[in-house]
Amino acid sequence: MRRAILRSFAVAAITLAIGGAVEIFADAALCPLHRAWRHARDGRPDAVLDSGYRYARQDEAIYVCTTPHRIGPVLLHEDLGCYCAPADLGADALGRRLGGPCVVDHLRATRTDASGACRHAHCIEPAPRGLLNP
Amino acid sequence: MSAKMPAASRAALIAFLLVAIGSCIGGHLRFLIGVPVTVAGLVAACVAARRAREPRSERSRDAVYVLLSVMAAVGVAAPSPEGSIWYEILYRAHPAIGLVTIGILAAGPVRWRRRAVWTTVSTAVLLAALAPLAVPNPRIDVWNWMQTCGRALLHGVHPYTVQAPNVTAGAWDFGSTPTVMPYMPLVIVAAAPWIAVLGDCRFELAVCLPITIVLLRAAGRRLRVDHWLIDAVTLAWVLHPRATLMVIKGYQEPLLVVVLALFVYLAARDEDGYGEAIAFFLLPALKQYVVAPVLIYAAMRRRRPWAIVIGAAVAAATIVPFVVWNARATIDGMSYLMRVPIGFRADSDSLSALAAQVFDIHSGRALGVAAQLMAGAAAWALLRRQALGGLLLASALSLLASFLLATQAFFNYYYFAGALLLCTSLVLARPEPRPA
Numbered sequence: 264m265r266r267a268i269l270r271s272f273a274v275a276a277i278t279l280a281i282g283g284a285v286e287i288f289a290d291a292a293l294c295p296l297h298r299a300w301r302h303a304r305d306g307r308p309d310a311v312l313d314s315g316y317r318y319a320r321q322d323e324a325i326y327v328c329t330t331p332h333r334i335g336p337v338l339l340h341e342d343l344g345c346y347c348a349p350a351d352l353g354a355d356a357l358g359r360r361l362g363g364p365c366v367v368d369h370l371r372a373t374r375t376d377a378s379g380a381c382r383h384a385h386c387i388e389p390a391p392r393g394l395l396n397p
Numbered sequence: 398m399s400a401k402m403p404a405a406s407r408a409a410l411i412a413f414l415l416v417a418i419g420s421c422i423g424g425h426l427r428f429l430i431g432v433p434v435t436v437a438g439l440v441a442a443c444v445a446a447r448r449a450r451e452p453r454s455e456r457s458r459d460a461v462y463v464l465l466s467v468m469a470a471v472g473v474a475a476p477s478p479e480g481s482i483w484y485e486i487l488y489r490a491h492p493a494i495g496l497v498t499i500g501i502l503a504a505g506p507v508r509w510r511r512r513a514v515w516t517t518v519s520t521a522v523l524l525a526a527l528a529p530l531a532v533p534n535p536r537i538d539v540w541n542w543m544q545t546c547g548r549a550l551l552h553g554v555h556p557y558t559v560q561a562p563n564v565t566a567g568a569w570d571f572g573s574t575p576t577v578m579p580y581m582p583l584v585i586v587a588a589a590p591w592i593a594v595l596g597d598c599r600f601e602l603a604v605c606l607p608i609t610i611v612l613l614r615a616a617g618r619r620l621r622v623d624h625w626l627i628d629a630v631t632l633a634w635v636l637h638p639r640a641t642l643m644v645i646k647g648y649q650e651p652l653l654v655v656v657l658a659l660f661v662y663l664a665a666r667d668e669d670g671y672g673e674a675i676a677f678f679l680l681p682a683l684k685q686y687v688v689a690p691v692l693i694y695a696a697m698r699r700r701r702p703w704a705i706v707i708g709a710a711v712a713a714a715t716i717v718p719f720v721v722w723n724a725r726a727t728i729d730g731m732s733y734l735m736r737v738p739i740g741f742r743a744d745s746d747s748l749s750a751l752a753a754q755v756f757d758i759h760s761g762r763a764l765g766v767a768a769q770l771m772a773g774a775a776a777w778a779l780l781r782r783q784a785l786g787g788l789l790l791a792s793a794l795s796l797l798a799s800f801l802l803a804t805q806a807f808f809n810y811y812y813f814a815g816a817l818l819l820c821t822s823l824v825l826a827r828p829e830p831r832p833a
Contacts, residue, residue, distance in 0.1 A: 264509070267462075268500025274466035275496055279474060282426060289425035316571050316744075323568075347568075 287334060294332060296342035303343050311368075311380040312345040318384045319372045324350040325381040326389075330363035345381030346389040357389060401455040402626060406826035408445035409790065412438050413633060413818035414464035416797065418471050420746050420811035421638035427744070428751050432801075435746060435811065439797045442818060446776065446790055449783050449825055458629075462503045465633060469495040472638040478645050480531035487527075488641060491520045495636045502628060514628045518610055521635035525603040528644040529595075536564050538575070540599065540647030546578045546585050547592040556585045557719065557726035572740015577726065579733035583682045583715040584649045602644045605651035610634065612658035613823065619665035620827040630823050637815070639808050648809040653683050654816040661820045664785050669701045674708035682712040685734060686799070686810065688766075689773030690792035690817075696777055697788050739805065747806040762804050769799030786824040793817035 299311045311327060319325050326346050332339045341363075348357050350370055358365040369376065372384035402410075419435030448454070472492030478484060498513040505513065541564050546556035557577055578585070588598035610631055617627035634640075643651055660676035667673065677694050681687040695705055719727040729736075741759050743750055749760045773795030780787030796814040800806040 264501060264504045264506075267504035268497055271462065271466040271469070271496045271499040271503070274463055275470035275473065278467045278470035282422075282430070282470075282474060285429055286425055289429060293425070314743075316569050318568060318570055320566055320568050 290332065290334065291339055294340070294342065296344045297332065297340045300329065300341045300343035310382045311343055312385045312387070313382040315385050315387065317347065317386055317388065318374065319347040319369070319386050321371070322350060323347045323386075324367055325369040325372050325384070325386045326354055326357050326365040327368045327380050328358060328361050328363055328365035330361045345386045347386035348389045361389060400458055402458050402461075402623070403826045404454045404456045405445055405448035405786070406626065406822045407456045407458070407461065408441055408448050409818050409822035409825055410461055410629070410633065411464060412441035412445055412793075413815050413822060414461070414468055415441055416811050416815045416818060417637050418464070418468050420808045420815075421471050421475065423476070423746070427746060428754055431746055432748060432751050436748065436801065439794070439801065442790065442794055442797060445821065445825070446779055446794065449780065449786055449790065453829055458503075461629060462499055465499045465636065466496060468633070468638060469493075469499065469636050472636060475638045476642070478528070478532055478641065484527060484531035487520070487524060491517070491524055492636060492638070494520055495632065498632055502625075502632060507624070510628055514632055517632060518635050521640065522607050524641045525606045525644045526600075528603060528641060529597040529599040532645045535646055537646045538564055542575070542578050542580065543585070543588050543598045543647055544592065547588045547598055550585055550589050551593050555719070555723045555726055556582070557730035558723060571742060573737055575733055577730040577733055579730060580649065581683055581685065581716070581731060582719045582727065583679070584652060586715065587652060599644050599647050602647065602649070602651045605655040606635070606640065609651070609655045609658045612655070612662045613820070616658065616662040616665045617823050619662065620824060622823055622826045626823065626826050630819055634819060637812065639812070643809060643812060648812075649683065650809045650812045653680055653687070653813050656680060656683065657813070657816055657820060661785070661789070661824065668785055669698060669704060671704050671707050674698070674704035675711045678708035678712040679715070682715045684813070685731065686796070689769045689795035689799070693773055693777045693791045693795065694788060697781055742805040745803065745806045746808060746811065747803050748801045749804060760802065760804065765799045765803030768802040769795050772798030786821055786827075789817050789821040789824060793821060
């Protein structure tokens with residue numbers, strides 16, 4: 264019986280290891296925020312964000328932030344993302360929270376506004392990104 | 398103790414485990430692992446259909462133990478319930494306890510096995526019962542609509558004439574913001590007493606879990622199924638990686654599952670009875686997507702047409718009072734998801750969403766409906782002689798095909814399709830009648 268219990272824990276550990284490895288691969292190779300960072304670095308005039316289901320509310324501004332994408336203490340790469348946060352928070356305060364520099368892209372975004380890096384009021388939640396919060 | 402089980406039952410149980418595992422893997426891994434594993438579940442269900450038509454054979458249980466362990470691991474890494482710390486600890490401890498139980502199920506004595514299974518059931522029920530207290534305000538429109546419309550009904554206001562406040566204040570837009578409750582009236586009728594007494598409709602969903610377990614186990618005993626399988630099915634159900642999230646978010650599928658378990662329990666006694674017909678017809682009265690299963694049921698149950706008439710009449714009786722009260726509002730609400738141009742959800746657990754990601758092909762809503770009807774017709778043709786097991790498996794196949802090709806499909810949809818597979822596993826393990 265003890266052996267069977269150990270086997271079920273071993274299968275679970277292998278499952279989590281495989282899931283973690285695929286997650287790291289996806290984080291490293293398929294990260295859309297890093298793709299946006301690469302495009303910006305290469306000088307391509309693409310939008311940083313122009314899709315998704317999160318929109319800036321009326322009391323929120325959209326900030327463009329360059330942030331480190333870490334797995335635990337290991338730096339994976341740089342990300343570039345459109346973050347929505349209260350308009351009165353300010354780019355510096357948000358940058359301190361996310362660990363990278365931020366600039367205001369839209370103080371008051373609308374869904375019809377196709378200008379700037381963050382278009383049609385699309386944005387993401389301002390949370391540090393990592394393995395447990397992809 | 399035999400280390401083998403009926404091949405058809407085993408394939409259905411494996412199909413359940415794969416569907417539950419696949420549909421509960423989201424985030425980055427949704428299209429890399431989640432959807433492919435769910436498709437593998439559909440393939441395993443097809444294998445179960447083939448085995449159900451073949452002479453009975455036995456297969457090893459080993460794959461079941463492995464997949465149960467994988468499912469528990471997915472539960473350990475499930476998304477946070479976003480409640481208090483003590484609840485988070487209990488939430489993660491439950492699948493870990495389940496891993497010990499899986500080992501005991503594989504090699505422990507019967508007495509230990511029974512104790513371990515009931516311990517795991519207890520932690521699952523505890524998690525479900527505490528969910529409304531641990532996460533008092535889930536940020537999800539389903540719960541908000543249920544609470545608002547349930548309270549309206551309790552105050553004598555037609556539930557389809559009120560509108561729930563937007564919980565995210567416009568921060569999230571998934572392509573449609575309902576202007577009317579988009580659910581069936583029966584879910585509100587079932588939720589209202591719980592809202593009146595305890596203030597939260599999710600206590601009703603929490604109670605569904607122990608009732609489902611009791612009904613499934615009683616059905617297994619009536620079917621004279623091996624006790625090991627009854628314990629395995631019980632364990633598989635309580636280790637579903639997002640069973641607790643179903644309650645936290647207020648999804649209504651636990652109610653469908655309890656009605657399904659009641660149907661199986663009643664059908665185990667009399668496959669053509671009135672009670673089981675009523676139970677089966679209550680499924681579409683609870684959720685609009687249960688279309689093909691009812692057609693399959695009607696096509697398979699020709700011996701007692703009155704049972705079908707009575708079942709359909711009871712289902713209609715859950716709707717008619719609301720139609721008489723306010724026909725337009727009721728029909729608008731019940732048909733909301735069919736008539737409104739709801740946006741394609743790229744984050745769906747479906748092949749359609751995968752095709753949209755990879756090939757930028759956006760399929761229409763009709764594809765999922767057509768898939769359900771076509772898969773249902775094909776499954777009925779294959780399984781119409783397999784009685785109760787055939788009905789459950791054909792229903793599961795039709796719904797899985799539909800969800801995998803739908804514009805919107807999430808783990809709660811697969812939760813019910815999975816329950817159909819789990820019940821199939823129980824029924825297909827029924828011992829063959831002895832020759833006279």
